[in-house]
Amino acid sequence: MSATQSAGERELAELIVTALNLEGVTPAEIDPEAPLFKTGLGLDSIDALELALEISKRYGFQLRSDDENNVRIFSSLRSLAAHIESNRVTA
Amino acid sequence: MQSRPLRITAYTLCSAVGDGRAATLAALRERRSGLSANDFGPSPIATWIGRVAGLEAQPLPAEFAHWDCRNNRLAWRGLATDGFIEAAREARDRYGANRVAVVMGTSTSSIGASEEAYTRLDPDGQYPADLRRPIVHTPHSLGDFVQHALGLTGLSVTVATACSSSGKVFAQAERLIRTGLADAAIVGGVDSLCGSVLFGFNSLELVSPEPCRPFDVERRGINLGEAAGFALLEKQAPSGAWLLGYGESNDAHHMSTPHPEGLGARLALNDALKRAELRPEDIDYINLHGTASQKNDEVEAKLVADLFPTTTCASSTKGWTGHTLGAAGIVEAAISLLALEQQLLPGTLNLRAPDPACGPQIQRDNVQREARHALSFSFGFGGSNCVLVFGRDR
Amino acid sequence: MTLRVAIEGVSFWASRLPGWDVARAVMRGEQAPPETPSARPSPTLLAPTERRRAPDTVAVALEVAARACEASGRKPSDLPSVFASTHGDVAISDYMCSTLATTPTLISPIKFHNSVHNAAAGYWSIGTGSLAPYTAISAYEYTFGEGLLEAATQAVCEQRPVLYVAFDIESKGALSTMARSRGLLGAAVVLAPANQSQQQRGLILTTESVAECHPTPARSAAASLVAENALAPCLPFFEVLASSSPRTLCLALSRQMALNVQVN
Numbered sequence: 001m002s003a004t005q006s007a008g009e010r011e012l013a014e015l016i017v018t019a020l021n022l023e024g025v026t027p028a029e030i031d032p033e034a035p036l037f038k039t040g041l042g043l044d045s046i047d048a049l050e051l052a053l054e055i056s057k058r059y060g061f062q063l064r065s066d067d068e069n070n071v072r073i074f075s076s077l078r079s080l081a082a083h084i085e086s087n088r089v090t091a
Numbered sequence: 092m093q094s095r096p097l098r099i100t101a102y103t104l105c106s107a108v109g110d111g112r113a114a115t116l117a118a119l120r121e122r123r124s125g126l127s128a129n130d131f132g133p134s135p136i137a138t139w140i141g142r143v144a145g146l147e148a149q150p151l152p153a154e155f156a157h158w159d160c161r162n163n164r165l166a167w168r169g170l171a172t173d174g175f176i177e178a179a180r181e182a183r184d185r186y187g188a189n190r191v192a193v194v195m196g197t198s199t200s201s202i203g204a205s206e207e208a209y210t211r212l213d214p215d216g217q218y219p220a221d222l223r224r225p226i227v228h229t230p231h232s233l234g235d236f237v238q239h240a241l242g243l244t245g246l247s248v249t250v251a252t253a254c255s256s257s258g259k260v261f262a263q264a265e266r267l268i269r270t271g272l273a274d275a276a277i278v279g280g281v282d283s284l285c286g287s288v289l290f291g292f293n294s295l296e297l298v299s300p301e302p303c304r305p306f307d308v309e310r311r312g313i314n315l316g317e318a319a320g321f322a323l324l325e326k327q328a329p330s331g332a333w334l335l336g337y338g339e340s341n342d343a344h345h346m347s348t349p350h351p352e353g354l355g356a357r358l359a360l361n362d363a364l365k366r367a368e369l370r371p372e373d374i375d376y377i378n379l380h381g382t383a384s385q386k387n388d389e390v391e392a393k394l395v396a397d398l399f400p401t402t403t404c405a406s407s408t409k410g411w412t413g414h415t416l417g418a419a420g421i422v423e424a425a426i427s428l429l430a431l432e433q434q435l436l437p438g439t440l441n442l443r444a445p446d447p448a449c450g451p452q453i454q455r456d457n458v459q460r461e462a463r464h465a466l467s468f469s470f471g472f473g474g475s476n477c478v479l480v481f482g483r484d485r
Numbered sequence: 486m487t488l489r490v491a492i493e494g495v496s497f498w499a500s501r502l503p504g505w506d507v508a509r510a511v512m513r514g515e516q517a518p519p520e521t522p523s524a525r526p527s528p529t530l531l532a533p534t535e536r537r538r539a540p541d542t543v544a545v546a547l548e549v550a551a552r553a554c555e556a557s558g559r560k561p562s563d564l565p566s567v568f569a570s571t572h573g574d575v576a577i578s579d580y581m582c583s584t585l586a587t588t589p590t591l592i593s594p595i596k597f598h599n600s601v602h603n604a605a606a607g608y609w610s611i612g613t614g615s616l617a618p619y620t621a622i623s624a625y626e627y628t629f630g631e632g633l634l635e636a637a638t639q640a641v642c643e644q645r646p647v648l649y650v651a652f653d654i655e656s657k658g659a660l661s662t663m664a665r666s667r668g669l670l671g672a673a674v675v676l677a678p679a680n681q682s683q684q685q686r687g688l689i690l691t692t693e694s695v696a697e698c699h700p701t702p703a704r705s706a707a708a709s710l711v712a713e714n715a716l717a718p719c720l721p722f723f724e725v726l727a728s729s730s731p732r733t734l735c736l737a738l739s740r741q742m743a744l745n746v747q748v749n
Contacts, residue, residue: 244742252601266639269486
């Protein structure tokens, strides 16, 4: 049974599904601890760039592609949501 | 039907290093890059570009005002260089205006004009009056302009397969001539700087903040450039370099990343050598695609190291011109032809420490030596690959 | 100059002519077009990552490409292809121009990488795993004729079958006043060198210089359904294919060059 999403995680899940036009998965179905890239949701590097763009538009801060913590930040919905929470500029 | 060699009886190019063959050759000899810090548009991103100076002040002649836009101005500038228009008109008179095909390559054509229109929409959201010319807001803007500028009335097509566009035009023209649909062809390509490519490639993080360094271990991405180039191909002529063959393929891998083993590129290369009846050992010079992107250069370096002997010299000339996208094929074909004419094989600018994938073939310095056969590689976005084979005038 | 090719597969898609069976019947006057427009086709041959990114151009082009290959019995990966579109992805062009005019640093990487004129061809080659070369062309109002000629030329020159796909989509925004096109339209044929095919149906293509080209107009009930799409000039060709008797038609290659097409 997948872990429950927090409100922030649900909001991010909705952004991911919309921004990437994901088919066959609803925001609520994204396991917050499952991988986002390669396995799990199976996103690729172009998706990462697209997500970085949407996140910057929504939350007002830039995800840096050369950030050495990216593998960890992007490893799951939960880790990405937590990173957004600590860096967001918009309410 | 086997493909047949064609004579290249005229050719020209216009890029950030200058207008025409002599200016380009001087820049190659003197190792003088045409790249400059990006100053294009209202809020330029931090990168380097290959910009052609003066286009802003050079509208098309009044009779062609209908087609006026940066891309077609650059096309005109190229046509007006090295006596190319005269050569084209002479071919038109000799073969007939309906027997000389026009096959042009581009990636964005004149989308810059549409971009401009959107910054100046009138209060009703309509285009400003000076830009209400449908022909410049469509991909065939380039092919249509060139056909009209040269007074030709037959076949005219614009090929837009990203970076392989103005390489593939040579192949397309050879088939038209071989089947007898045309007796000669004007091939070439033009691409100009515009927001779409600058901000678009920027969004994919493919753009370098410094002058590009093809094949360097510390390369940081591409520099965009603009250019125009043209060649006149004929079935028979008493002199001129030769188009000996070509190869085309796809990677079938990913829209913006090359096949990791260069599978499509190898197929295109094999096809090209087969058509030209040459082996890798016969190739003196390869003008590589060498964009300075991480992936392209890695894959391409390995391909060259695997397949060519140490006697083949290879280089990327994008450190001189930038990556001219849909014009890269023709610009680099022209540079390959200059190399064969002058027996001067250009090296690679800004190459300090070669990527470990590079073999001994990839040259930093220019090499002056006898050369009979050259290849030009163009590997495009969307996985479209083209390899051209050129032979010295004999 | 004459080229002879066999037609091995035909396909067609417009929102009220969703598929060659329907389109052919409407063109022959055998049935009325469906009242309800169909939604854009879903490019099922693409892997999920590519499928979710596919814009309308890719959706309609891949649909007709796949159906034409099925009809021909040829494997897509064996076929070089010619993709032709008058305006390309004009919806993405509108997006690019609008975004550049307001927030240029916020260009979507996915939309940009879909903006190349060869996007449909690229997605097709990825979806089918085809290493055979493709090209992507435009010739403004002469796009369909030039593309057909290019496909036939390749088939004859390389002595192998070729897939020809043509499409145009609906324009959006201010650009729609300059690059006019309504609705989605796609059509495709598989052509083979005449001596390599068992097919009875063939084309004899001849180019002709004329003082001014007068292409054959569209005549069937299908005409009004696609008239406002930029690729509408393709319709007379498919109307002739829809009929079972030999016919000729004229397509324009330029203002002064005609492509005479004899369909057997």
